[in-house]
Amino acid sequence: MAKYADIVDIIAPASAAQGKRVDVTVKVKNIDPIYDHVVACLVIVDGLRFIDEVAIIDSGETHLYSGAFLMAGGDVTIYAYSYYPKPYAVPTEWILDDTAQKNVALAVVYKGTITKKELDYEDSWRSIPVYNIPTGTRVRVRITGRNDMASNQKMGAWWQVKDPGGGVVNEYSKWETSWTGPGNAQEFVGSSFDLNKVGTYTIAIQLFMNPAAEVVVDDYYGTLCKVVAAVPEPEFSGFAVKDYSKS
């Protein structure tokens, strides 16, 4: 229990990505009901003192001491200390009054890339967008995602295909059953569907990691294919002599 300088709170994020700036604010309250006090606050992380400030805090008031550090490659603990001077008139010694700490976990930054977007048309996988597909053609979508992390990751994919009228004609959502190693790719193949309308079909794609709290690591929105009216097999009708004359 502090005598004068009570560390009320350490405001900092619960997690941060490596190399990211972590802003920290320490709230210190002068709990002396009568006198103002000079209060020093020291905040340290990994041996680095990033807040070292002295302030006069009025009786009953709270002062904010702020600073920042760059997140290291692992979990860290922020240690905060409050001091008051002694004797008050001509301080010769700083008396430790209160301590507090807070952990900041290293946040994982998931990285992945949609490397291929393909359409199964005429029994071959073609990169999208594909043009001049006749109506009535049955197709499938295949999306390939690459794990750009240094560790194994479980990846998932979602996509939605819309016809020229905006109707959803194909939707896919699935996590891979196992894991994908660093730098490796995983294919996701959807079900077959028919292209029955003339015009532009669009697709929206998302690539995920971390099934527990899914994170979109890459996405795409654009043209899947352009569909044209199917040309039927050659067919004649009404072949006849219309007239004959002496020319």
Added chain:
Amino acid sequence: MYRNQYQTLEQLLGGVEVAPSGKLTVMRGDTVRVTVGFSYRGTALSFGLRVAIGNKGVTFDEIAYATKPTISVPASAGFLAYTAYVDISTAAIAPQADLDLYAKLTGLPGADLLTPYYLNVIDVLGAPEFQNFAITDYSKV
């Protein structure tokens, strides 16, 4: 009867189109223009047209014919109507009546496409000819 004779005279002068199964009468050596019509849908296609005058028996005995080697039609999802014609010389046809006519499209992906046979639709008359041209007598008048 009178009307038919009038039509025949017009035909002999040329330029009157006769629709099946009307009869066209021509002089030997005249050229007969035959116009065909058809509708087509499908991929772009090129083919030929052959029209023949002759006698239809068990088979069609062609006496004179003409061809158009290439007719090209564009790709179309729906039926589009086309016409084409050929000119057939009758020089090789001995004067005779009641000749028959038919046309066919050749060079198609499948079998040739034939029109119906039009029977007894063309008469070919002989070329103008004089015989026994001589002074038969002479007298004072």
